[in-house]
Structure formats: structure tokens, C-alpha cells
Amino acid sequence: MSDASLEVFDRRESEVRGYIRSFPVVFDRARGSVLTTADGRDYLDFFAGAGTLNYGHNNPLFTRALIDYLERDGIIHGLDMATSAKKAFIEAFEQYVLAPRGLDYKLQFTGPTGANAVEAALKIARQATGRTNIVAFTNGFHGLSLGAVATTGNAKYRQAAGVSLGDVTRLPFDGYLGDGFDTLDLFEKMLHDTGSGLDLPAGVIVEAVQGEGGINVASIPWLQRLRAITEEHGILLILDEIQSGIGRTGAFFAFEAAGIVPDVVTVSKSISASGLPMALVLLKPEVDVWKPGAHTGTFRGNNLAFVSARAALENYWADSAFTDGVDERSAQLRAALDEIVAAHPELGLTTRGRGLMYGLVCDGDTSLAGRVSAEAFQRGLVIETSGAFDEVLKFLPALTITADELDRGLAIVRESLDAVLAA
The missing domain is CATH 3.40.640.10 (Type I PLP-dependent aspartate aminotransferase-like (Major domain))
Structure with a gap:
């Protein structure tokens, strides 16, 4: 059986399992903002363990x-x-x-x-x-x-x-x-x-x-x-x-x-x-x-x-360098989300959040966020949804993410949204 097979999880793990259904691969390694599967595929991580990995995966300091x-x-x-x-x-x-x-x-x-x-x-x-x-x-x-x-x-x-x-x-x-x-x-x-x-x-x-x-x-x-x-x-x-x-x-x-x-x-x-x-x-x-x-x-x-x-x-936390960096990435994220909203006025999208905790809100079509998340995963990005109807695409990257990684992930979101709308 391949290390990348999910068969044992389907056979033995309880039906209560959740995230594996949205991200159906076997992850094997991780560093910073990148997850790697058992068969060697890399995924950018905009999920950060639901907020558990603010400093990234396997931070060498720790x-x-x-x-x-x-x-x-x-x-x-x-x-x-x-x-x-x-x-x-x-x-x-x-x-x-x-x-x-x-x-x-x-x-x-x-x-x-x-x-x-x-x-x-x-x-x-x-x-x-x-x-x-x-x-x-x-x-x-x-x-x-x-x-x-x-x-x-x-x-x-x-x-x-x-x-x-x-x-x-x-x-x-x-x-x-x-x-x-x-x-x-x-x-x-x-x-x-x-x-x-x-x-x-x-x-x-x-x-x-x-x-x-x-x-x-x-x-x-x-x-x-x-x-x-x-x-x-x-x-x-x-x-x-x-x-x-x-x-x-x-x-x-x-x-x-x-x-x-x-x-x-x-x-x-x-x-x-x-x-x-x-x-x-x-x-x-x-x-x-x-x-x-x-x-x-x-x-x-x-x-x-x-x-x-x-x-x-x-x-x-000994000085302000870390939080200054979070502020910079926050401004970068907010600007990109505002551009997505402006590019699709017909969808009635909105953004809300603070720091590196943001949501792209899809009230007009509550299934849209989930479809974009699924499409983004196919393109190499892990991003989840939240809200009462899973109507919010939830941006929760590591606080240590680089500007380039954030831009690459946002590009995948834009491509995924376009693909979903085209379909």
C-alpha cells in the first residue's frame, strides 16, 4: 500500500474526522508555510493548524x-x-x-x-x-x-x-x-x-x-x-x-x-x-x-x-520587529482582498478582519467560499472556510509568512475564484 493512500483512514478512523475530507492527501513534512505530502507535492498553508502555528511549521528556533x-x-x-x-x-x-x-x-x-x-x-x-x-x-x-x-x-x-x-x-x-x-x-x-x-x-x-x-x-x-x-x-x-x-x-x-x-x-x-x-x-x-x-x-x-x-x-516578543512584520503582511493581505472585491462587484463580496486573520465574505452565494477552497487545494493551497454557513473564505497564514509566499497564495485564490466562476 502506498504511503499516500487514504484507505486505512476510511477503513479505521471514525466518521467524526473533518479536515481530511477537505484536504484528502497524506501530509508528511512541513517547514514554515509549506506542507509536503508523502508523494512529494508541496502546498502553501493559509490554515496554520487553525491558528496553532502562528510561527510556522517546524520553526528551527523551537x-x-x-x-x-x-x-x-x-x-x-x-x-x-x-x-x-x-x-x-x-x-x-x-x-x-x-x-x-x-x-x-x-x-x-x-x-x-x-x-x-x-x-x-x-x-x-x-x-x-x-x-x-x-x-x-x-x-x-x-x-x-x-x-x-x-x-x-x-x-x-x-x-x-x-x-x-x-x-x-x-x-x-x-x-x-x-x-x-x-x-x-x-x-x-x-x-x-x-x-x-x-x-x-x-x-x-x-x-x-x-x-x-x-x-x-x-x-x-x-x-x-x-x-x-x-x-x-x-x-x-x-x-x-x-x-x-x-x-x-x-x-x-x-x-x-x-x-x-x-x-x-x-x-x-x-x-x-x-x-x-x-x-x-x-x-x-x-x-x-x-x-x-x-x-x-x-x-x-x-x-x-x-x-x-x-x-x-x-x-x-523582546521588541516590535515581529509585530511590525505582521502589520506589513496584514496591509498586503487587505489590499489584495480589496482588489478581489473590486474586481467582482456582481458577487457582493466583502472583507473583514485584523492582522493576519481575515475573511473574504461570500454572503450572496454561501457555497462560493467552499468551492473556492476546494479549487485552491487542487492548485496547491490549503485554506479553510468559516461562518454559520461556511460562507467565509478564511485567511489564517503563519505570521512568519514571507511577502512572496503570501502573494503566491493570493494568486492561487484569484485563479481559483475565476475558475469556479467560469465553471
Whole structure:
């Protein structure tokens, strides 16, 4: 059987498998922004592990650090015991993330997935306030374990839970009702009206930029008003930075643009830098009311991830050179997407996003994004879709992508769109 055959996956892997259906090849190697299949074909990557590989595949800075750590028999598994790798990561996080931003957070190392970080955030909000209700927003995505999926909007994921999903009130995200409507008017009205049926929430969970929901960008005034409302009513504000953080929108955190300080922040995906599983929750000290061991997990101490995460902080966040580069590539991406929109006025396309997290929105024909994605894959580009109807072509390249690679990928998108329209 050829290494490139998918037969064993069809025969043995669960029907739950997803991305393999959109990208049906056997990938074997990767470096930077290029994936290579078992039979030697190269693909440009505009997917970046759904935002897990902000620094690219097999970044040599992290590979070297990991090899050195392994060769000296560094601790691999340590639960939540103290290790030199964890100590060095915490110190680097203080130096390169917290201190420059004037942030005072405790670090909770949860199980290694974003969903587990969200579970912990919801639990601590309820413990700290003594209340149970959580406010989440339309088209939000926060994970698929039961607590997290209760705050997730997409019907497909919610129905898969198989049980009722309670203690969450869904409210409209910024822009959900169109221009001219501030959706927080409804939230504020309901909080002040004892007949609204809204139980005073323990917390509000929100993404500054919704990724899976369709690259919906919360405006700075909207986020600032949400922070003010939650402070007025003693509600904890939880920012889900799992996909939009770690430089994805330019700054380390997507919420930084609004100048707000959340009570709780969930972090995962690219925090390990190397693609190794890692997640953490940032807590204001007064919110950290956990009893020892109250939220535990066998793999909450991924020391290899601490090693690569520390290397990323030291190499990419010591000055502004990295974020300056992200800003340059962002301007390049936005200009190219605007050109595509202008070239096809009959399609009613729009663009939205920040940093290197952008969407080409195909509301007029919700199947168009998926068809372009499939055509682009045939031409050597991995790019996914998002949104309630998969109507958004989602641009999520590595933050380390070169200008030439970005141009080549965008050329494939243009060619693919033309081919789909011609067909």
C-alpha cells in the first residue's frame, strides 16, 4: 500500500474526522508555510493548524530548543509540579507579556486544549461570583466539551452534545443586527429590567475577533462598552484569545486594541509556538479563588510546550520587529482582498478582519467560499472556510509568512475564484 493512500483512514478512523475530507492527501513534512505530502507535492498553508502555528511549521528556533531539552533528559511529564521548564516559561511570560502591558494575572495551567481552558474559566467565574448564568454571543466558538459547547453558537456542534445545554444566555454580537444597531443596548436594558428574565450573569465570554464564527470583528467602542457594563454590574469579563491571540491580530492579545483589561483570559493554540498541546487561563489575583486541585488534569504540565513557548517569547516578543512584520503582511493581505472585491462587484463580496486573520465574505452565494477552497487545494493551497454557513473564505497564514509566499497564495485564490466562476 502506498504511503499516500487514504484507505486505512476510511477503513479505521471514525466518521467524526473533518479536515481530511477537505484536504484528502497524506501530509508528511512541513517547514514554515509549506506542507509536503508523502508523494512529494508541496502546498502553501493559509490554515496554520487553525491558528496553532502562528510561527510556522517546524520553526528551527523551537526545534533546536526542544532537541537540546530532550538530549539532556529534561522533565517531560510533571503534572503541576515545579520544573525548570515551567519556571523559565513563567518568568519569560512575566517579562515579555505581562510587564510591558501592565497586566497582573495569575497563570493557571489547565488541560492542554482550549476547550479545557474555557471550562476552567467558566468554573472560576461561577465560583468567584456565586452565580451560574454565563452570557455568550451569537456565532461565538469556545470549544466542544459540554461547558464550552454550551457557550458555542453553531447548531451542528450544540446538537452533537446530546444533552441540554443550560446556564447560558445568548445575546447578539457586535454587528449582528446590521449597521446602526448597538447590540449592547439590549444587554444593558435586560440587566436593568427585572422583568427581562436575564439572571445576573457570573461572567460574559467573548472573542474580540470571532474566528470560527466568520471573522466577525468587535469594534473598539463595543468592547470598551462591554467592559464598562460588566464592571458596573460585578460581572467577570472573559476574553477568549485562543485563536485571535499570540500576535494573530497584530498585538499579543486581540483585546489590547481596545485598551481594556479582562478579568479572565483563555489562551491555547499558538501559546506553545511549536504546535505542542498547551493551554492556560490568566486570572486577576482576586478572581483566583480555586481550592488546590479543584481543576486538574494529567497533562496540565506539558514541559516540552513550556520550552518552545519560552523560546518564542524570547525570540519574537523582546521588541516590535515581529509585530511590525505582521502589520506589513496584514496591509498586503487587505489590499489584495480589496482588489478581489473590486474586481467582482456582481458577487457582493466583502472583507473583514485584523492582522493576519481575515475573511473574504461570500454572503450572496454561501457555497462560493467552499468551492473556492476546494479549487485552491487542487492548485496547491490549503485554506479553510468559516461562518454559520461556511460562507467565509478564511485567511489564517503563519505570521512568519514571507511577502512572496503570501502573494503566491493570493494568486492561487484569484485563479481559483475565476475558475469556479467560469465553471
